[in-house]
Amino acid sequence: MNPTKETILFDDALTLWGKEFQIMMAIEEMAELMQKLSHYLRKNRKVKYTEIASEIADVQIMMRQLIQIFCILDIVNQQEALKLNKLQQYIEKAKRGESADSSQS
Numbered sequence: 777m778n779p780t781k782e783t784i785l786f787d788d789a790l791t792l793w794g795k796e797f798q799i800m801m802a803i804e805e806m807a808e809l810m811q812k813l814s815h816y817l818r819k820n821r822k823v824k825y826t827e828i829a830s831e832i833a834d835v836q837i838m839m840r841q842l843i844q845i846f847c848i849l850d851i852v853n854q855q856e857a858l859k860l861n862k863l864q865q866y867i868e869k870a871k872r873g874e875s876a877d878s879s880q881s
């Protein structure tokens with residue numbers, strides 16, 4: 777597979793700052809998104825959607841970096857498909873009134 781512009785960019789970040797630092801950045805970006813969503817709920821929805829979008833973008837970028845760092849794209853895609861299927865099953869069950877359990881892990 778040819779490296780894309782993004783994989784080259786992420787490799788550069790990894791070379792410059794290292795694996796541990798990039799993992800820490802992923803954790804921090806997830807925390808920022810958590811805080812923004814918490815503010816959204818706590819402050820009566822008075823958070824701009826652009827602020828939430830910005831934090832989601834940060835997290836998405838860091839998630840793709842983690843996938844690259846650990847070389848786990850195939851496993852992530854496989855897990856995502858399984859979990860989406862599970863979610864669909866929960867929804868179908870809930871619609872039939874069989875269960876209210878929405879934990880999707």
Ligand SMILES: [Mg+2]
Pocket residue numbers: 805808809830831834
């Ligand atoms: Mg952020």
